[in-house]
Structure formats: structure tokens, C-alpha cells
Amino acid sequence: MPDKSAPTLADLARLSGLSTSTVSRALADNPAIREETREKIKALAREHGYRPNIVGRSLRTGRTQAIGVVLPLGHEVGQPVSDPFFITLLGHLADALTARGYDLLLSRIIPSNADWLRDMTETGRVDGVLVIGQSDQVEAIEAMAKRYAPLVVWGALMDGLSQCVVGTDNRLGGRLATEHLLKSGRRRLVFFGNPDFPELGERYQGFLQAHAELGVAAPAHPLAVHLTPQTAYETIRSFLDETDAVDGVVAATDIIALSTIRALSERGLRVPDDVAVVGYDDLEIAIHASPALTTVRQDIGRGAQAMVDLLLRRLEGEPAPSLVMAPKLVVRASAP
Structure with missing residues (x-):
């Protein structure tokens, strides 16, 4: 078989002394072919640089993979x-x-x-x-x-x-985040996130549920923050320009939480001393934030x-x- 041409299924069949159908089924890990034979064919395919014909396989199986x-x-x-x-x-x-x-x-x-x-x-x-x-x-x-x-x-x-x-059970996640802040003594919480999104809406419902269960009045409305970092930061900054009656934030995502920390820092507010912040997702960036981000982990x-x-x-x-x-x-x- 010339080195310059890729081997075909027929070439592998000839080298192994088996039929092309047996070779094909062996490469597809068909359990009807003995494991010893399957491993032998796979080794032969690796040795000679065999690559399956994707188009041909798709035509046979009706699958695109x-x-x-x-x-x-x-x-x-x-x-x-x-x-x-x-x-x-x-x-x-x-x-x-x-x-x-x-x-x-x-x-x-x-x-x-x-x-x-x-x-x-x-x-x-x-x-x-x-x-x-x-x-x-x-x-x-x-x-x-x-x-x-x-x-x-x-x-x-x-x-x-x-x-x-x-x-994730988003409602439970929102409740866990909110309970943590309320039980630590925070009483002026706000939810940052757009509840029109199904997942974020469930997290907001958990926010409200935690307030109700602990007998604490919840704020009238969430702050409908977008998910992009710069837009989130600008919305949060404008919000903080209008109020300082916040000591805790439940952010609908880690990205919103990090934008919150940035906006708070620029106003001279310390996290967590003045305002505690909890995110949602537990992305890799959460542990590297300053301060490291408390968050709700979804696997x-x-x-x-x-x-x-x-x-x-x-x-x-x-x-x-x-x-x-x-x-x-x-x-x-x-x-x-």
C-alpha cells in the first residue's frame, strides 16, 4: 500500500484477512465482534493511519455525528x-x-x-x-x-x-444566598438581575421567599441589571448614586456580583464591611475576585x-x- 495514499476499509480488510463488513463493525465497537478482534483491527488502523470516511458513514447511518x-x-x-x-x-x-x-x-x-x-x-x-x-x-x-x-x-x-x-434549583439557590445575608444581620438587601429570564426569575422568587420566611420586609422591586459586565456596572453605579440604603446584594450571576463590587469600591464603600455581596454560578473568576466572592455554586x-x-x-x-x-x-x- 503506497505511503502517499490513505488506507481504505478494503485495505484494512486485506491486511487483516477479514471481510470489510467485519472490519467496519470492529471499528464501530460492535459487540458482535470479539473484543480481541476489535482491538487487533484498531491497532492495524492506527499503524497504517486509517481515517474513517465520514461522508460514507453518514450516508449509511443517517447520522451526521x-x-x-x-x-x-x-x-x-x-x-x-x-x-x-x-x-x-x-x-x-x-x-x-x-x-x-x-x-x-x-x-x-x-x-x-x-x-x-x-x-x-x-x-x-x-x-x-x-x-x-x-x-x-x-x-x-x-x-x-x-x-x-x-x-x-x-x-x-x-x-x-x-x-x-x-x-439548578434556582429558587433554592436564591433563597440560600438571601438567608445567608439576612441571618448575618443584613436587613437592607437588594436583588440585582432581570427576573424576566426564567432562571433569574426563580432566583428572585427565592430572594422573596427567604424574606417572607424570616419575617423581613423585602424591597418593592429588584434592580433589572443586564448580564454584560459594563452595562451591569453602569446600571448599578446609577442606582448607588441615588441611594445608600443598601447593606447587602444578592446578584443573579457572578458577573453581576463582580460589577457590583467594582461600583461599590468606586463609591468608597467596603465589601463586606459596608455592603456584603453574594453571586451565583461559582465560576473560576469568583475565587480570584477581590475580595473572593461568596456565591451559589451550580455544578x-x-x-x-x-x-x-x-x-x-x-x-x-x-x-x-x-x-x-x-x-x-x-x-x-x-x-x-
């Missing part, structure tokens, strides 16, 4: 893919998909009509779709979830909807693995229920 990952940006059209939460989750998703033999096809979408998700699911480019965040697109996602099985969403689980969702790595597992189960027609993970409060210097 690609999974679409979609970021629908409805309210937050300016939120970049480089957002630390997106990057963290995408990294875990890419690792999990690669380990299962799939490629990742990423789309950042600013929805302009109700068909944005259909464009991804019905083009034949992917075998299934993972959606990161529900934004203001719950209805569009729900409509597709009813007719397209291999669809899994990172977001908030809502009663009465058929979406397969992976996420993003576990969630990404679950999204991939559930999607592939649904792709095979197997039952795959939603997963709601328990949050954990991580106490650091910003709210001891």
Missing part, C-alpha cells in the same frame, strides 16, 4: 460567546461530546422570528440540539420540544412544559455531562427526564 449548541440571545443581544458562563459550559459540553464521538456546531442566535430553532433542527446538519438558556424564547423552545425529541435545554424547569431541562461540569447523556438517550428513543441539581452556597470574603 454533529450536535448543535445554540445560544438564543433574546433580551441580552449584546451578551458575547466569551461570557465566562458560556465559555465554562461550552468547554464541558465540547469535552463530553468529543468523548462520545460527536462534533459540536455552535450557533449564537438573536431571534428575529419564531423559526430560529426550526432552522437548526430541520436542516439535517446535526443529530440533535442543546440550547443554552431560555432567554425570552420559552414558547419557541417549547413548540420545538413537542415535535423534536433530541432537544435538551440548560435552564429553568417549569411546570406544564415538555422541555427536557438540565439546571456546571455535571450539568454539561447530563445534557449530553440525556440528548443521546433521546436520540435513541429512550426515556430521558429533566435533571434539577441542588445548589450549594460557597462562603468567601465578600459575604462571610
Whole structure:
């Protein structure tokens, strides 16, 4: 076999003395082929630099071996893919998909009509779709979830909807953050985040629930802060210009919490002495903040693995229920 040409399946069959169908099934880890034979064929393929014909495999199986990952940006059209939460989750998703033999096809979408998700699911480019965040697109996602099985969403689980969702118990997380501040003696709390987003709305409900359970009057309204750092900072700075009646902040995300610390510092307010701050996510940047950020941890790595597992189960027609993970409060210097 000339070195300059890549070996084919027929070449491997000739070298091994087996049929092309046996070689093909061995490379696909078909359990009908003995493990010893499978390992022998794989070793031969590595030795001779064999690469599978992806197009041919797709034609035979009807699968693209690609999974679409979609970021629908409805309210937050300016939120970049480089957002630390997106990057963290995408990294875990890419690792999990690669380990299962799939490629990742990423789309950042600013929805302009109700068909944005259909464009991804019905083009034949992917075998299934993972959606990161529900934004203001719950209805569009729900409509597709009813007719397209291999669809899994990172977001908030809502009663009465058929979406397969992976996420944290956001209401409990918001309650844990708020209880921590109230039990430490803080009484003038404010929630920074836009409750129109399903996940953030649940965190705000937890904020209100903690006040009610502890018999403390909650503020009349949250501060609807955007998720992009600079915009969040500017909104928080304007808020602080108008009031100093705050001694604790429950931020809907770590990014908002860090923007809060920046705005407080520029006003000469000390964290946590004057104002304690709690975030949500426990991203890598939280531990490196100054002061280190108290936050609600959601296990993003576990969630990404679950999204991939559930999607592939649904792709095979197997039952795959939603997963709601328990949050954990991580106490650091910003709210001891």
C-alpha cells in the first residue's frame, strides 16, 4: 500500500484477512465482534493511519455525528460567546461530546422570528440540539420540544412544559444566598438581575421567599441589571448614586456580583464591611475576585455531562427526564 495514499476499509480488510463488513463493525465497537478482534483491527488502523470516511458513514447511518449548541440571545443581544458562563459550559459540553464521538456546531442566535430553532433542527446538519438558556424564547423552545425529541435545554424547569431541562434549583439557590445575608444581620438587601429570564426569575422568587420566611420586609422591586459586565456596572453605579440604603446584594450571576463590587469600591464603600455581596454560578473568576466572592455554586461540569447523556438517550428513543441539581452556597470574603 503506497505511503502517499490513505488506507481504505478494503485495505484494512486485506491486511487483516477479514471481510470489510467485519472490519467496519470492529471499528464501530460492535459487540458482535470479539473484543480481541476489535482491538487487533484498531491497532492495524492506527499503524497504517486509517481515517474513517465520514461522508460514507453518514450516508449509511443517517447520522451526521454533529450536535448543535445554540445560544438564543433574546433580551441580552449584546451578551458575547466569551461570557465566562458560556465559555465554562461550552468547554464541558465540547469535552463530553468529543468523548462520545460527536462534533459540536455552535450557533449564537438573536431571534428575529419564531423559526430560529426550526432552522437548526430541520436542516439535517446535526443529530440533535442543546440550547443554552431560555432567554425570552420559552414558547419557541417549547413548540420545538413537542415535535423534536433530541432537544435538551440548560435552564429553568417549569411546570406544564415538555422541555427536557438540565439546571439548578434556582429558587433554592436564591433563597440560600438571601438567608445567608439576612441571618448575618443584613436587613437592607437588594436583588440585582432581570427576573424576566426564567432562571433569574426563580432566583428572585427565592430572594422573596427567604424574606417572607424570616419575617423581613423585602424591597418593592429588584434592580433589572443586564448580564454584560459594563452595562451591569453602569446600571448599578446609577442606582448607588441615588441611594445608600443598601447593606447587602444578592446578584443573579457572578458577573453581576463582580460589577457590583467594582461600583461599590468606586463609591468608597467596603465589601463586606459596608455592603456584603453574594453571586451565583461559582465560576473560576469568583475565587480570584477581590475580595473572593461568596456565591451559589451550580455544578456546571455535571450539568454539561447530563445534557449530553440525556440528548443521546433521546436520540435513541429512550426515556430521558429533566435533571434539577441542588445548589450549594460557597462562603468567601465578600459575604462571610
